[in-house]
Amino acid sequence: MARIHAHTRGKSHSVRPTSKNAPPWLTSSHTELTSIVIQLSKEGLTPSAIGTRMRDEYGIPLLKTIMDKTITEIRSENGIKQDMPEDLHQLVQKALALQRHLRTHNTDNRNVRSLELIEAKIHRLSKYYKRNEKIPKHWKYASVIAQLE
Numbered sequence: 370m371a372r373i374h375a376h377t378r379g380k381s382h383s384v385r386p387t388s389k390n391a392p393p394w395l396t397s398s399h400t401e402l403t404s405i406v407i408q409l410s411k412e413g414l415t416p417s418a419i420g421t422r423m424r425d426e427y428g429i430p431l432l433k434t435i436m437d438k439t440i441t442e443i444r445s446e447n448g449i450k451q452d453m454p455e456d457l458h459q460l461v462q463k464a465l466a467l468q469r470h471l472r473t474h475n476t477d478n479r480n481v482r483s484l485e486l487i488e489a490k491i492h493r494l495s496k497y498y499k500r501n502e503k504i505p506k507h508w509k510y511a512s513v514i515a516q517l518e
Contacts, residue, residue: 374486386430416440
């Protein structure tokens with residue numbers, strides 16, 4: 370499958386574990402794993418960073434196969450809510466960083482185009498999350514492309 374704003378196929382990603390069962394070397398219980406996820410969440414880690422830390426430090430390849438829940442579901446069951454989904458939040462942060470860059474380097478036309486593409490992704494994702502009620506219906510991302518030109 371192709372990338373959204375490029376003509377190439379995306380091939381770079383980590384390989385998910387093939388087995389849908391819990392690994393045989395795992396000795397941790399569900400309550401221990403839940404407490405680890407809650408502790409890492411309170412440290413301020415995102416769900417993807419928690420998954421990476423669980424894989425690298427605790428030897429847990431995929432938490433969903435063991436717990437039958439995603440990290441986001443475990444967090445929400447224990448009262449740790451995020452105001453917006455992680456992928457949308459990362460795109461907004463990337464757009465804000467690019468806006469700061471363009472304030473000082475206002476003739477950087479290549480990054481003006483990059484900001485347009487990032488904002489298109491933000492609008493597309495926000496429509497999806499509004500439809501599935503992950504963000505409020507009145508949530509709006511204010512574009513700054515018109516202000517730059």
